[in-house]
Amino acid sequence: MTAMILGKKLGMTRLYNEQGKIEPVTVVLAGPCTIMQIKTMDTDGYMALQLGYEDLKKSRCKKPQTGHAEKSGASVKRFVREVRLDEESQQQPGEEVTVEIFEGINYVDVTGTTKGKGYAGVMKRFGFKGMSASHGTERKHRHPGGIGSNSGSAGTGRGIRKGKKMAGHMGHANHTTRNHKIVAVDKENNLLMLRGAVAGPRNGYLVIRNSKTKV
Amino acid sequence: MVSNLIDKIEETQLKKNIPEFRIGDTVDVHVKIVEGDKQRVQIFNGTVIARKGKGINESFTVRRIVNNEGVERIFPLHSPSVANVDVKRSGFTRRSKLYFLRKRAGKAVRLREVWTDRKK
Numbered sequence: 001m002t003a004m005i006l007g008k009k010l011g012m013t014r015l016y017n018e019q020g021k022i023e024p025v026t027v028v029l030a031g032p033c034t035i036m037q038i039k040t041m042d043t044d045g046y047m048a049l050q051l052g053y054e055d056l057k058k059s060r061c062k063k064p065q066t067g068h069a070e071k072s073g074a075s076v077k078r079f080v081r082e083v084r085l086d087e088e089s090q091q092q093p094g095e096e097v098t099v100e101i102f103e104g105i106n107y108v109d110v111t112g113t114t115k116g117k118g119y120a121g122v123m124k125r126f127g128f129k130g131m132s133a134s135h136g137t138e139r140k141h142r143h144p145g146g147i148g149s150n151s152g153s154a155g156t157g158r159g160i161r162k163g164k165k166m167a168g169h170m171g172h173a174n175h176t177t178r179n180h181k182i183v184a185v186d187k188e189n190n191l192l193m194l195r196g197a198v199a200g201p202r203n204g205y206l207v208i209r210n211s212k213t214k215v
Numbered sequence: 216m217v218s219n220l221i222d223k224i225e226e227t228q229l230k231k232n233i234p235e236f237r238i239g240d241t242v243d244v245h246v247k248i249v250e251g252d253k254q255r256v257q258i259f260n261g262t263v264i265a266r267k268g269k270g271i272n273e274s275f276t277v278r279r280i281v282n283n284e285g286v287e288r289i290f291p292l293h294s295p296s297v298a299n300v301d302v303k304r305s306g307f308t309r310r311s312k313l314y315f316l317r318k319r320a321g322k323a324v325r326l327r328e329v330w331t332d333r334k335k
Contacts, residue, residue, distance in 0.1 A: 011221050014271060016228055019249060020296030027221055189220060 003101040003210040004083040005030045006053035007192065009112065011202050015183055015193060025183050025193040028110075030208055032190060033097040034074040038089050039082070047085040051097060052077025053205070079205045099185050099192055107211035108192075109178045112199035116172035126165045175199040179214050225271045230293050236275075238263055238313060239306035239326050244277055244290060245298040256298060259288055262306065262326070264313035266292075278316060280324065285317060304328055 007030035014022045037050040054077060056065070061076040069076045072093035102108070122128040122144040130142045144167075148160045180194040198206060236242055244259040261279030264287070268274050273292040278285060290297050306326030316324055 013221050013225055014228075015224075016293075016295050020247060020294055022291065022294070027224060029220070186224075189223075191220065191224070193224070 107214040117170040120170035234300040239308035241304040243301040
């Protein structure tokens with residue numbers, strides 16, 4: 001079964017484990033989420049739970065959002081995501097999902113939106129080495145160098161291959177980091193302490209899912 | 216509110232009674248070492264040459280000379296493996312970081328001793 005919850009990154013700190021070693025952790029305020037809708041084979045063609053996290057101010061609610069939320073008796077949520085299921089859900093719309101679903105789970109995958117870096121060159125964006133600082137290089141120190149020819153020698157043929165790594169927008173994209181160990185769970189305050197860094201700024205929204213590869 | 220929650224988490228990790236010591240003190244650091252299932256305490260003796268950081272991130276550096284070779288160890292102040300810090304001598308210093316000791320050898324490493332109430 002997929003255990004999934006929505007949350008918010010609070011920041012990072014360090015905790016000491018039983019061996020007295022430091023564990024760097026990200027503190028995530030996870031849930032409680034409300035089940036907004038249950039999608040079934042009959043009505044939607046696939047099975048899923050729709051979770052909502054964090055209330056929206058009433059004046060900022062749009063009418064379709066209000067209507068959708070009313071069906072489950074929940075308030076309008078700012079961050080809404082789906083969990084795909086393998087079998088019909090036994091839960092009811094309007095029910096809450098809390099960090100308790102991670103009981104017995106040791107590792108999680110975390111999806112967030114990375115910090116936006118703006119329009120970045122190839123050195124920052126793809127780790128290119130740039131060009132020589134000296135040896136006659138003029139005003140091209142951070143350039144990518146050659147990007148292919150028109151002759152087709154490298155299979156490129158006319159023009160440049162699609163997907164060629166070049167300068168462009170960097171960051172503000174979905175990013176998943178896998179296998180974060182759950183160091184501690186605070187049920188009272190809905191907190192998850194996950195080992196390592198996760199994508200995004202403080203207060204950025206996160207999707208936390210049980211690990212795909214590790215138990 | 217957000218940072219409050221992190222502060223609270225950090226508070227639970229802090230030690231209640233931090234041993235009192237200063238820059239320039241010669242100290243015995245009692246370090247808990249786990250070998251297999253046995254635990255023992257090792258003592259690292261040396262001069263405190265720096266204290267950095269705040270709260271849970273606070274650490275201190277202890278320098279000693281072993282076989283004519285300078286050895287420095289950095290301890291997180293709040294680490295559970297640092298069982299105790301025992302002040303043996305207090306040295307007089309006007310600086311908060313004694314990095315100049317790294318360039319000194321032999322007798323020049325010594326600091327003028329300061330006698331305080333803490334030492335009876």
